[in-house]
Amino acid sequence: MPQRRSRSFWPLAVLFGMFLVFLYGPVATIFVLSFQGPAGGLTFPMRGWSTHWYAQLWQGLGTVDIAAALRRSLALGTVVMVFTVLLSLGAGLAFRKRFAGSDALFYGAIGSLIMPSIIISLGIGLQFRLIDAGLKHLLQALGAEGLLENYGTSLGLFTSALGAHLTWTLPFGLLIMFAVFNRFNPAYEEAARDLGATPWQGFRHVVLPLVAPSVVGIGMFGFTLSWDEIARTSQAIGDVNTLPLELQGLTSTVTTPAIYALGSVTTMVSLLVMALALLLARLLGRRAGKARA
Structure with missing residues (x-):
């Protein structure tokens, strides 16, 4: 016999539905309005349906090079994802055994989660400007006038911006990896060693396949958090902009x-990455389940 629902089910279901509408309603509204006709505006009612504004987007919005900003965001997000996965996995393996200073290192690594993002961005930007001043002073002292004239700044996409994004993505990766290894059964590794496997073979053929779904999840977090980040990028990226920064600037000039259309494209990229990551994690999870069996 099917179990009857309690009286509180429907009020709670309605409340949850209202929460979902509140959470995703603005995204859906922007997506619908992006298909306005050529004479359409920023509000309802719709004035026809077309992909005119998507075509206009790729032709450029004034002086803003959307394609270049998109490439920069994709490149930065990919590099941040790789570093987040490698550092989180390495830290997870290292922290399986306690060592001197492990607590201080752990709290220092995740401390950026409680710091205001704009403060971190300002701090990293100031740090790299001090590096610039030091390098220029050194070049001047060495008499390297040619290098000094050609030197711009150490602020950039894969220097200061990369560091700023890692202060945001790495704590999430560490917390996920620590939780995974906290539940990891070391008996699998012991069995591999009993069968003559080297430490690398044990990691490659036993540990990594079992934690692979979580590693994919960390990669997804790394890319999507970097892809959407504004505050930690704003003061630390130098003289170029990522796509979210361009989008923020366009909100006051594009009418x-x-x-x-641009907001919908950025959202679709995030959703696509999440869908691919979930699919890959599910496939790897099934393979790991077969390996345990």
Whole structure:
């Protein structure tokens, strides 16, 4: 016999539905308005349906090079994802055994989660400007006038911006990896060693396949958090912009649905990465389950 629902089910279901509408309603609204006709505006009612503003987006929005900003965001997100996965996995393996200073290192690594993002961005930007001043002073002292004239700044996409994004993505990766290894059964590794496997073979053929779904999840977090980040990037990226920074700047100058088209594209990229990551994690999880059996 099917179990009857309690009286509180429907009020709670309605409340949860209202929460979902509140959470995703703005995204859905922007997505719909991005398909306004050529004469459409930023609000309802719709004035026709078309992909005009998506075509306008790829033609460029004034002086802003959307394609270049998109490439920069994709490149930075990919590098941040790789570093987050490698550092989180390495730290997870290292912290399986306690060592001197492990507590201080752990709290220092995740401390950036409680710091205001703009403060971290300002601090990293100031740090790299001090590096610039030091390098220029050194070049001047060495008499390297040619290098000094050609030197710009150490602030950049894969220097200061990369560091700023890692202060955001790495703590999430560490917490996930620590939770995974906290539940990891070391009997699998012991069995591999009993069968003559080297430490590398044990990691490659036993540990990594079992934690692979979580590693994929860390990669997803690394990319999506970097892809959408604004505050930690704003003061630390130098003289170029990522796509979210361009989108933020365009909100005060663009008065057509092209801004909604750009927002929809960025959202679709995030959703696509999440879908691919979930699919890959599910496939790896099934393979790990077969390996345990």
